[in-house]
Structures are given as structure tokens and as C-alpha cells.
Amino acid sequence: MGGVLGCAQEYRAVIHWRGGARPFTSPTVEALTSVRWNRTINDQAEAVVTIAKATALECCGPLGEVEPYVHELSIYRDSDLVWQGPIVRAVESRTAWRIEARDVTEWLARIINTQVLRFVSTDVTQPKHVGPVQEIADTIIRLNVNDPTWSTPPDWCRILPYIARDDAPTTTRFEKDGTTDTAIWLVPVLKVLDDELVPRGLEYTTVGRALILGRPQTATDRPQARLTLDDIAGDVELIKDGPSGAAIVWATNQVQDDISQAAWGVSGYTNTAYGRLDTLQLSQAENMSGYDLLQLAQASIVGRFPVPIGLSIPAGSRLTASAPVTIDQLVAGVRLDVEATGMCSEVTVAYRLTDVDVEWSASGEQVAVSLVPLGDDPDPPEGA
Template sequence: MASLGCAQEYRAIVHWRGGSLPFTSPGVSALTSVSWNRTLNDTSEASITIAKGAAGAECCAQLGQIEPFAHDLSIYRDSELVWQGPVFRVTESRRRFVIEAHDVTEWLARTVNTTLLRYVSTNPADPKRQSPIQQIAESVIRENLAGGLYASSPDWPKMLPYIVRQDDTVTARFEKDGTADNEIWIVPILRILDEELVPRGLEYTTVGRALVLGRSQTTADPAQARLTLDSFAGDVEIVRDGTNAASLVWVTNQEDQDISGSQFGVSGVVSGYYGRLDHLIRTTAEGLTAYDLWQIARGSYTGRHPVPTSLRIPDGAGLATTAPVSMRQLVPGVRIDVAATGMCMGLSQPYRLSDVDVDWGENGENVGVSLIPIGDPFVGDPP
């Protein structure tokens, strides 16, 4: 059985854009601290701190030539690549040199959409047909990065070969266009993912250079690991919180002052156990149909019913080195089961990993994780 273990060393390499051709690498002795994270539906960050005195004059001269977005930062835990993305900022003081980077989704935040977003066809031969939302997300990314009038070269961030998908079981219909169905929504690609596709069930994260386009895990998905309280270094808290609980999720485009012509979508169950427990989402997005609103309601229902029981890990605590899970299994979105015996709220249930936060320095390595309850999606028919 794999275990997390304890990192013997961290190495950092600065590559040219694309993550293949090395540019420079500070010696291990010059690397004084490393931090990196993985996160769900957001851009992760990493930073390294280099002691200039230990780096030497030749390395220092190369560090001074690092350019944001022209270079990538790669971080290795022992021999395993655990993080990679474009350099975002470099800061030099008298004694140290700091390199900060964002993961490859930063390129999606810096690239404006120039394609028509109209996935409404039911023709199986149409490349822009109704599809799982993960397939639509990949199509939007590929069409924008493959080339075109404003591209310096095809796939200049070198992302397209590293897209990984786990498709939903339902087909989505998505469009974002003007009244003549031929206008292009000129916004960053990442905004399309965050505002339009994530509410419909998309989840995204990065591991190394890979961009993972996935879906919410359910109780039918296998667990990547099974942890107990002994798997955590430090205290943990079990919290059963009704703040975000709901048995019915409603989504409407209704305005408070003008309710004419408005529509709504609803997803969930009528609960005899909890009584009437509704959650209302108002959206100001234009052009949404009742089907669109139902998709958003379905995507927002997961994890609300039954009332979620969360495992809270205080700051400063983390996984024990003996935890039966490897670093490559710690991918945001995967299922991890936890059994907490000996507690009043006896806990044994599946969770989803939402964040991994790693710090390494003179005190060694700390691997923090955040877990959120798994909830099965509502599987009823659309309107």
C-alpha cells in the first residue's frame, strides 16, 4: 500500500515556456523554502525562495534573466514532478530571490475567447453538438488555443496534449451568443469555465502540466484512499453544518422589480425528513432557457442533501507521513473515504479532496488537505 512518506529533498527547475527545455536550476542547497498547492475550480500557485549567497554568481546571472510567461517553474518532490506552470512574478532582495508562478490555467485567464459558443445541435456529426459539459469545455479551449489570427503559434502555452477528461453521464446544451446567434462573447476563457460551465457540473484542476476536466465524484466512484484519524498529524474537527443544506435547489433569472417573462429551474427531492428546505440562486446571465436553469440547479444540488458532515483540519495540521495515500493520488476532486471512530459523531463516509497545500523548508514538509462531503447528484429528468 502506498503511503505519503516524507520528502527527502525538493528541486526546482525553470524551463522555457512549455515545460520541456530547461533554462536554469538553483542548487538544492540554495533552495531555502518551497510552497505549492493544488485546488479545485481555481488557479493554484507556487513559489520558491533562493538564498543568493548559496546560489553563486553564475546562477544569479541566469535568475536575473527569468521573464514572467516566457518561463515555467517546475517543482519536484524527490524525483516526482508535482507542480508546473508559468512564472508570474520574480522578486529580488539583497539576500534572496523569490520566484512565484501560477498553474497553466493562468493561460486561460490571459486568453480571450474568439470562437462562437453555440453547442445546441443534436447531429452526432456536428463538432459543436450537445455533449457532456467536460467535452464542451475542452472544445472551447482547443478552438481558442489551436491557432488563429491572433496566435503567436499553435498552442503557444503547450497545454493541448495534456488535457484529461472524465465526462459526466448527461449531455449538456450550452450557448452564449447574441440575438442573431452569431456574436462572439469576448471574455477570458477561464471566465467561461467559471461562470458558465462550472455551474453546469464541470470541475477543473491541474496536476503538473495536466489540465483535468472532470465531474463531481459520487458514491459510485471508487475511493483513491481510506483514511482514519491516525492519518492526520494534529487535531481534526467533525462539523455537521446546515448552512448550505437543501433538498430543493431553485435557480431563477427573475428580477426583484420586474418578474415578467422570467423562468426558473428546480432540482432535488421533496424531503419528508427535513421538511421544506430550499436554496435559491438568482442569476443575471442573459439568454438562459428553462433547461439552462435546470442544469445550474442540478450542478448546485450535489453535497446539500442530506445535511453535509464535514471534516475540518485546522491550519498547521496536515497528513501524517504514514497516511496511506501517495502524492500522485492527491488530485483535487477525487474521492477519499474517512473513518473517525471514538468520536460522538461516529464518522465513516466518502469525501472529495478540494485542496492540497504543501510547504517545505528548514522544518521539513507539511502536507495540508481540505475535504468536502460527497453528495450524489439529482438524477431526475430535465423539464
């Protein structure tokens, strides 16, 4: 996809009924005094819009009827939908309305898991079977959102048609509390993703209404765009960060006072230019097997070997309007390459985009990004 970031000519906010399809009210562009929205990886994105009451008289009544979780906020950058999710708070002052919303993962944060989490079967005809961690996350979401006992009607929040997956090539075995086949872990579905599936290689993010269940990008993935330092406003530092590097990652579930039942996994390289450069990842998750910890070690070495070259963007720095990347390409988790021209270290470094933070007001639009180095996804050492 070609194009440049550009600068938004206008922003619009539309309040929809839950599901994001049927409009409820839409204040005029002139009434919208500020907009703030973001995209992020493995966390909830948020949006806030401020509406001046003096120029929104035609929708003052409807704004007074806005209900959290009944209505959703949609944000349009020019004509493109860039953000959508349930309203969680509506605040009215004497002069303005402030509408606060979270992305569609908020629905998963408010759904308590009612499913037995036991994905150990190799029979692919069964709804719960071993497979890519993204498929397991998809299955857990669908079973809960469609649970006929509690979800009336099924998929009342209308997120299932908007799930997109980028499956990892590896297969994952997952169960929560293997001591029984009937125990149910009563926690929000989003906590299942955060505590159990993200450590196994899941990455999730949202774009508009889409919920993307993806995987960490590697050096074999195609970059969405190639930037230079001229595309980043403000001063920039390139840092070769030794303490963040590692040639070998060990992962274990041992605790200090009891190591008798500990398991471990290891991933990385030996005989490197760094010599012995280890790091240790401690997992507090329950029932982590050696296989689970191997997956954690494999995921944790991404970005650590070779020693990462970090890009430091001071607070307030942003992408320039001429940056050769469109707002649609700024999806948390994707690969962006940065060419460090004009520096003594003239290198091109691959990064993962972790956050996009956008602010718009009468003074214009600012698009800020957070980047972390992208590492190879190495094979585990023989015998691990």
C-alpha cells in the same frame, strides 16, 4: 494505487522554457530555502520558491534573465514532478530570488476568446455540438489556442497534449447570447469556463502540466483513499451542518425588480425525514434557460442531501506522513473517505478534496488538505 504520503527528502525547482520540456536553469538543492505550492478546484493554483543568492552563484546570471511567460517553473518532490506552470513574477532582493508562478490555467486567463460560443447543434460531425460540458470546454480551449489568426504558432504554450477529460453522462446545450450567430464574447477563456461552464457541471484542476476537465464526484465514484482521524494531525471536529443541507434546490435567474422573463429549475426529494427543506440558487449568468437552471439545481444539491456531516480541520492541521494516500492521489476534486473512529459518531464520511497546500523549508514538509462533504448526484424530480 497503494502507498503512504511519506515526507519529502528534498525538493528541486527547475526553470524551463515555455512548454515545460527544455530546461533553462536549475539552482542547487542547497540554494532552495523554501517551496510553497498548491492544487485547487475551479481556480488557479500557485507556487512560490525562494532561492538564496549566496548558494546559487552558478545560476545568478540565468536567474537575472528569467522572463515572465517566457519561462515556466517546475517543482519536483524527490524525483516526482508535482507542479508546473508559467512564471508570472520574479523578484530579486539583496540576498534572495523569489519566483512566483501560476498553473497552466494562467494561459487560459491570458487568452481572449475569439470564438462564437454556440453549442446547440445535435450533429456530432460538427466541431460545435451539444455534448458533455467537459467536451464543450475542451473544444473552446482548442479552438482558441489553435486560432491561426492570433495563436502563432498554434498551441504556443503547449497545453493541448496534456488535457484530460472525465466526461459527465449528461448532454449540455450552451450558447452565449443567442440573439445572433456571429457575436463573439470578448473575455478570457478562463472566464468562459468559470462563469458559464462551471455552473453547468464542469470541474477543472491541474496536476503537474495536466489540465483535467472533470465532473463533480458522486457516491458511486471510487474513493482514492480511506483515511482515519489518526491520519490528520491536530484536533478535528465532526459537524452535522443543518443550514448547509437541503432536500430541494430551486434555481432561478429572476431579479428583484423584474420577474416577467424569469426561468427556473428544481432538483431534489420530497417526503423526506427533514420535511420541506428548500434552498434557492440565484444565477446572474445571461440567457440561462430552464434547462440550464435545471442543471444548476442538480449540481447545487450535491453535498446538501442528506444534511452534510462536515469535517472541520483547524488552521495548521495537516496530513501525517503515515496517511495512506500518495501525493499523486491528492488531486483536487477526487473522493476521499474519512472514518471517524474514536468519536461517538462512528461513521465513515465521503468527502471531496478541494485544496492541497504544501509548504517545505528547512524544518520539513507540511501537507494540508481541505475537504467538503460528498453528496449523491440525484435524478431530478419527475416533471422538473
